[in-house]
Amino acid sequence: MSPMRFISTRNASPVAGFSEALKRGLAPDGGLYVPERWPALDVNALMMLGTPHSMSEARSADASKHNGESAHPLASDARQLGSEPLTLPPIAAEFLAPLVVGDVLAEPMPAIVNDAFNFPTTLVPLSADGRLQLLELFHGPTAAFKDFGARFLAAALARLRKPGERPLKILVATSGDTGGAVAAAFHQRPGIEVAVLFPKGLVSPTQERQLTCWGGNVQSFAVRGTFDDCQRLVKDAFLDPSLREQFELSSANSINLGRLLPQAVYYAAASLAVWRRYGERASFVVPSGNLGNVSACIWARRLGLPIGNIILAHNANRTVTDYLDTGQWRPRPSIATLASAMDVGNPSNMERLQSLFPDVGQLRGALSADTVDDEAIRQRIKAGYESFGQIWCPHTATAAEVYERLSAERRRSSHWVLVATAHPAKFREIVEPLLGREIPMPQTLSDLLTRPTSCTEIEPSLASLRAALN
Ligand SMILES: *Cc1c(COP(=O)(O)O)cnc(C)c1O
Numbered sequence: 001m002s003p004m005r006f007i008s009t010r011n012a013s014p015v016a017g018f019s020e021a022l023k024r025g026l027a028p029d030g031g032l033y034v035p036e037r038w039p040a041l042d043v044n045a046l047m048m049l050g051t052p053h054s055m056s057e058a059r060s061a062d063a064s065k066h067n068g069e070s071a072h073p074l075a076s077d078a079r080q081l082g083s084e085p086l087t088l089p090p091i092a093a094e095f096l097a098p099l100v101v102g103d104v105l106a107e108p109m110p111a112i113v114n115d116a117f118n119f120p121t122t123l124v125p126l127s128a129d130g131r132l133q134l135l136e137l138f139h140g141p142t143a144a145f146k147d148f149g150a151r152f153l154a155a156a157l158a159r160l161r162k163p164g165e166r167p168l169k170i171l172v173a174t175s176g177d178t179g180g181a182v183a184a185a186f187h188q189r190p191g192i193e194v195a196v197l198f199p200k201g202l203v204s205p206t207q208e209r210q211l212t213c214w215g216g217n218v219q220s221f222a223v224r225g226t227f228d229d230c231q232r233l234v235k236d237a238f239l240d241p242s243l244r245e246q247f248e249l250s251s252a253n254s255i256n257l258g259r260l261l262p263q264a265v266y267y268a269a270a271s272l273a274v275w276r277r278y279g280e281r282a283s284f285v286v287p288s289g290n291l292g293n294v295s296a297c298i299w300a301r302r303l304g305l306p307i308g309n310i311i312l313a314h315n316a317n318r319t320v321t322d323y324l325d326t327g328q329w330r331p332r333p334s335i336a337t338l339a340s341a342m343d344v345g346n347p348s349n350m351e352r353l354q355s356l357f358p359d360v361g362q363l364r365g366a367l368s369a370d371t372v373d374d375e376a377i378r379q380r381i382k383a384g385y386e387s388f389g390q391i392w393c394p395h396t397a398t399a400a401e402v403y404e405r406l407s408a409e410r411r412r413s414s415h416w417v418l419v420a421t422a423h424p425a426k427f428r429e430i431v432e433p434l435l436g437r438e439i440p441m442p443q444t445l446s447d448l449l450t451r452p453t454s455c456t457e458i459e460p461s462l463a464s465l466r467a468a469l470n
Contacts, residue, residue: 003102006033006257009351018103019160022153022258025251032351033257039098041304047272049090083124086269088117095268095303099261108159113265116152121266123273123417126388130278131412132403134390135270136420142210143423143445144341145293146181148266149259154185154192156258157250161191169247169469170194171237173230176203177341177422180210182252183218184448194218194252195469197230200457206426206449213451221468225460236462243466254292255348263296264303271305274415281308283414285403287395287421288312288320288369289342291349298353298366308414312369313402315339315377315394320347321369327360338374338430339394341422370402377401381434391439393422394430 005015010031016024021033092113100106119141124134140147157168170192172182179196186194198211200222212220223230234251237243252259267284274282284307286294294312301307314321315337323329331346357363372380377394380401384390392400399418403411424431425439432439441449458464 001039001098001101004039004099005036007036008032009034009355018100018257019105019156022105022156022256023160023250025253025256032255032349034352034355035099035299038302039101041095041098043304043306046091046094046268046305047276049087049094049272083122084273086121086123086266086273088121088265088269089113091269091272092117092262092265095265096261105156105159112152112155112159113262115155116262117148117265118151119147121269123270126390126418130274131415133274133415133417134396134420135266135284135417137266138393138420138423138426139442140181141184141444142177142180142448143426143442144177144181145263145266145419145421146177146254146259147185148262149254149256149292150178150181150185150252152262153252153256153258154182154189157192158189165191166248168192168250170250170252171197171234172252173197173227173234174203174211175199175227175230175340175343176207177426178252178254180207183211183214183220186252187214187218188216192217195221197221197223197233197465199227199230200224202226204429206428206445209449209451209453212453212455213448215452215454219469220455221465222455222457223460224457229460233460233462233465237465240462240466243469247469254290260292260296260299260349260352263293264300267297267300267307268303268305270417271300271307274417275306278415280415281306282417283307283309283311284417284419285311285313285399286419287339287342287399288314289317289344289347291320291347291353293419293421294367295349295352298356302356310367311402311406312367313399314369314371315342315398316371316373317343317345318371319345320350321371323360324364324369337394338377338427339372339398341395342398370405372398372401378434380404381431385435391424391431391435392420393424393427395422396420396424 006021007015008027008029008031010029012029013027093110120139122136126132137145172179183196186192196211271282284297288294297310317334334343334345337343357366377397380397381392384392384400425441428439456468458468
């Protein structure tokens with residue numbers, strides 16, 4: 001097979017191999033890397049992998065811990081229905097092989113996916129007939145799905161380091177979740193250093209701890225400014241000759257191909273599990289902001305996985321739903337909502353979707369979208385607890401609300417999977433008062449919260465960042 005290459009969505013960059021695309025992050029012309037061609041996957045071979053777990057009590061230890069069995073009687077309903085742990089590494093290795101063929105990372109790929117996907121992923125039925133399920137993506141170290149991409153990128157970049165090379169410096173600007181996942185994933189990786197920039201006083205207390213509790217090869221900078229200032233500083237640093245001379249700079253933000261592709265793996269695994277058990281395609285409702293997670297789902301379907309409908313669940317940031325309604329692409333400043341990790345007014349992965357579906361009519365054929373306001377998110381968090389015994393974070397509740405709004409006929413027409421993107425304990429300030437109860441912390445999160453923290457405050461200027469990095 002000829003080597004797999006990736007092209008820029010803006011078509012003005014040279015093609016890149018997989019590892020080059022990972023190291024670059026953004027293509028030189030400012031575009032995003034997408035596959036040059038779509039290899040045909042052997043879906044039958046994939047079907048033979050993974051766990052043929054039947055309706056059993058196979059729920060992972062971690063998952064039952066966070067539900068707090070005694071504190072939460074209703075959760076037993078879901079357990080009785082038989083949750084299915086998905087075994088990602090074998091599926092990941094087979095699924096990614098044709099996408100990395102010819103690259104230096106092809107051979108270590110099985111080891112990379114073992115290293116990256118070392119925490120549970122669970123499919124939880126919400127109805128006895130299996131027509132409604134929840135895909136829990138929050139059992140990783142920082143309790144949100146961003147752990148999948150961050151851990152994969154870290155495991156891959158670590159294997160591209162050569163002895164004696166100067167360290168790779170990863171700069172990441174964060175409004176909350178991404179920085180924690182990236183810091184956790186790269187912590188203690190030899191030959192790689194991480195600098196996390198966050199807006200001082202503008203992240204939640206739990207998030208701030210997750211950004212500042214690492215030490216070692218992770219530096220944390222509280223920038224006296226906004227998230228936009230942090231992002232601008234990172235961009236300026238990449239263009240700064242003296243920093244470029246001093247460090248080998250790289251980025252780990254969500255447009256990196258090395259964060260997107262591993263996310264396609266859990267859609268592959270979940271859709272195969274549904275296909276194996278029910279002989280039907282899985283349809284997904286995906287809480288969406290920057291559109292990375294939903295692009296991964298689209299790619300999995302494009303590669304031949306048995307995926308039916310894909311619906312985007314947005315909060316009150318309506319850029320994408322307005323585009324589908326009107327055909328006008330109008331990015332705008334984001335507005336703050338309860339589902340804050342989706343507060344995006346100019347989703348960067350739109351470029352990837354448009355490269356597959358240049359015309360709005362084609363995009364309408366590929367997916368649909370709905371938006372949910374804060375009041376509806378609150379009501380859905382309460383309803384999810386009352387009807388399913390489920391505790392949902394605001395993002396997951398957004399997906400559940402979008403599903404509930406579908407016509408009864410549409411709901412019956414497929415096997416629906418709601419994507420659960422974060423553990424509710426990460427958003428306890430919002431969820432606990434609504435439910436009138438405490439949410440048990442997963443062990444991984446509570447461990448982080450006991451670590452000592454340290455960070456350096458800097459001005460929102462390149463000079464200040466430059467001095468702090470030295
Ligand atoms: C980042 C994030 C999202 C949005 O995902 P995108 O890939 O940006 O669309 C949704 N939920 C949670 C909890 C997140 O952290």
